[in-house]
Amino acid sequence: MSRKIFVNLPVRDLPASRGFYAALGFTFNEHFCDDTAACVVISEDIFAMLLTHAKFTSFTERAILDPKKEIEVLNCLSCDSKEEVDRVAGAALTHGGKEPRPTTDMGFMYYRTVEDLDGHTWEFMWMDPAAIPG
Numbered sequence: 001m002s003r004k005i006f007v008n009l010p011v012r013d014l015p016a017s018r019g020f021y022a023a024l025g026f027t028f029n030e031h032f033c034d035d036t037a038a039c040v041v042i043s044e045d046i047f048a049m050l051l052t053h054a055k056f057t058s059f060t061e062r063a064i065l066d067p068k069k070e071i072e073v074l075n076c077l078s079c080d081s082k083e084e085v086d087r088v089a090g091a092a093l094t095h096g097g098k099e100p101r102p103t104t105d106m107g108f109m110y111y112r113t114v115e116d117l118d119g120h121t122w123e124f125m126w127m128d129p130a131a132i133p134g
Contacts, residue, residue: 007075008049010056010064011118014038016096017050020117023095024088042077068119076123082110085124089114092122108132 011017018028018038029047032039036055040048053064065072079085082105089112093099098115109132111125 002045004045004047006047006049008051008056008059009116009118009120010053011050012053013117014050014052017117020092020095020097021048021050024091046077066119067115067121071121074113074121074123076111076125079124079126082126085110085112085126088124092116 014035014037021038021040022028026048027041029039029041032049036052038050040050042048056064079088089099089103092114096117098119099113100115100121101113103112104110108129109125109127111123113121113123115121
């Protein structure tokens with residue numbers, strides 16, 4: 001059995017966040033969606049659980065940090081091409097996301113960093129392993 005990852009993200013406005021991730025081309029597993037949560041299907045084995053603050057705090061007693069001010073994790077997703085990186089990052093910016101850093105192009109690796117509506121950071125990256133310098 002392959003492992004699956006579920007990234008749990010607290011969000012302030014679940015319908016707006018759901019619209020944001022749909023605009024990036026992701027789908028949802030409706031079996032795990034309700035008025036407190038939405039399950040974003042990123043791939044066969046990767047999911048992002050968008051949780052209202054009330055739902056998120058039901059799993060922890062620790063405070064929710066403000067990802068627009070503090071950061072705990074950088075989520076990086078691979079893409080099949082530089083064009084796909086640009087398409088997804090462009091869709092994020094069009095739908096309310098922010099790009100906190102300039103595009104990075106190292107020749108063998110190309111990536112863009114975007115923040116979602118709540119400030120959660122995602123990097124979309126393409127890499128050509130054959131072109132990595134020795």
